[in-house]
Amino acid sequence: MLSTAATSGNSPTADSVEERILDAALVQFERVGVRKTTIEDIAKAADVDRATVYRRIGSRDDVVSAAFEREVRRLLVDLGEIPARHDTFDDIVVDVFTTVITRWRAHPLVERLLTLEADRLLPQLTVDGASFFLLSVAASTEIIRKVLEDNRFPDIPDLGARVEVVCRVVHSLILQPVGTIDTGSEQALASFARTYVLPILVPGS
Numbered sequence: 001m002l003s004t005a006a007t008s009g010n011s012p013t014a015d016s017v018e019e020r021i022l023d024a025a026l027v028q029f030e031r032v033g034v035r036k037t038t039i040e041d042i043a044k045a046a047d048v049d050r051a052t053v054y055r056r057i058g059s060r061d062d063v064v065s066a067a068f069e070r071e072v073r074r075l076l077v078d079l080g081e082i083p084a085r086h087d088t089f090d091d092i093v094v095d096v097f098t099t100v101i102t103r104w105r106a107h108p109l110v111e112r113l114l115t116l117e118a119d120r121l122l123p124q125l126t127v128d129g130a131s132f133f134l135l136s137v138a139a140s141t142e143i144i145r146k147v148l149e150d151n152r153f154p155d156i157p158d159l160g161a162r163v164e165v166v167c168r169v170v171h172s173l174i175l176q177p178v179g180t181i182d183t184g185s186e187q188a189l190a191s192f193a194r195t196y197v198l199p200i201l202v203p204g205s
Helices: 014-032 039-046 050-056 060-080 089-106 108-116 118-125 130-150 159-175 186-201
Strands: none
Touching (some): 014 050, 014 108, 039 050, 039 060, 060 089, 060 130, 089 108, 089 130, 089 159, 089 186, 130 159, 159 186
C-alpha cells in the first residue's frame, strides 16, 4: 500500500514526498517493469506532478537507483536486529548470510528484473552498483564488529576485507543461484555458511 499524503493542511515533508514517489515507483516497476514505466506513471501513482519527481529524485534511472538504495537500507536495518536473537557468533553470521540471500532472491522487483529485464538490473548490481556494494560492505562490517565488541569476542584485525570477500560471495549467489553446490533453500544456505563463510570471517575456524 502506498503511503498517504498529509491531510492536516501542512505541507508534506521532503522525506514523505520522496518516500511516496519511491513507493509508487516500486509498485509500477513490479507491475509492468522498468522499461514500460514512465515518470508520468510514477508521478500519477504518487499523486505529484512530473516536475516534483524530477526535482526530488531525478530521471527514471535515478528513481531506480534510489529505490534500490532504499531497499538495501531497509534490509540493513533488519540485519542489525539479528544479533539480539542469537547467543553465538556463528549463529549470527549464518542468520545474516541466509537472510540477505533469501530476501533478495524473493524480492518481487529483483525477481522480475532478473527474469525479464536483466539488461536494466545487472548494471545496477555490477558496473553501476559500486555505491550499493560499498554501502553493504560498510554496514555489514559494522554489524559484525559490534557483535564482536558486545560479546567480547576476539578482534579480527582485517575484518573489513573478510566481510568484503563474503559480500562478493553473496553477490554472486544472488545473481547466479545455479551451481553444483546446493543453495536453493534456507537450510542449504545455512549449511553453506557454516562450511564456507565462517572460515572466511574467523581465522583458523
